[in-house]
Amino acid sequence: MVLTKDLSLPSKEELTVPEVHISYPYLRAAGFHLGSFCENANNEFMLCRDEMKDPRKCLNEGKAVTACAMKFFQLLKKNCTEEFTAYANCVDKSSHNMAFAPCRKTQGVYDQCVLEKMQIERPYYGYFCEAKVHHTERPRPAIKEEPFVNDPKQDELPEDFPRLKAKYYGMRYTYD
Numbered sequence: 001m002v003l004t005k006d007l008s009l010p011s012k013e014e015l016t017v018p019e020v021h022i023s024y025p026y027l028r029a030a031g032f033h034l035g036s037f038c039e040n041a042n043n044e045f046m047l048c049r050d051e052m053k054d055p056r057k058c059l060n061e062g063k064a065v066t067a068c069a070m071k072f073f074q075l076l077k078k079n080c081t082e083e084f085t086a087y088a089n090c091v092d093k094s095s096h097n098m099a100f101a102p103c104r105k106t107q108g109v110y111d112q113c114v115l116e117k118m119q120i121e122r123p124y125y126g127y128f129c130e131a132k133v134h135h136t137e138r139p140r141p142a143i144k145e146e147p148f149v150n151d152p153k154q155d156e157l158p159e160d161f162p163r164l165k166a167k168y169y170g171m172r173y174t175y176d
Contacts, residue, residue: 025092038068
């Protein structure tokens, strides 16, 4: 993106939101439930970012993601502090790469607490990799240019295109 005098940047007040101050082991431990809790806000932000091609136009959606994460951690602190802390500490200290496998017992206790008190079920492995359709209330942006249409004739080389012999016969495809 080229910066010109016409470019308007958001003010500092527009960009200032309460941040989620939490360390990586705790984010990793809470990741599955956080992703499930904030799935709609995350999908809305990612759709806006992809459609608009300009992050300045998606500030409100980004703020909604941060607010959702704050709400999740406040609920988690209120309902399952001990179980979550035990699980996050286990993830942090049980292996050099913060693996989940050594912490299955504390994970089970944490998952059960979140399910009972917050009604959030841990999504199955691979859930976030699946393709999903997200329905939004935002209007579809206007398409400024024609969508790319693949012309099959463009894939062919012209008849007079120089066809060179391969340097090492039998090793590469030759054009003759």
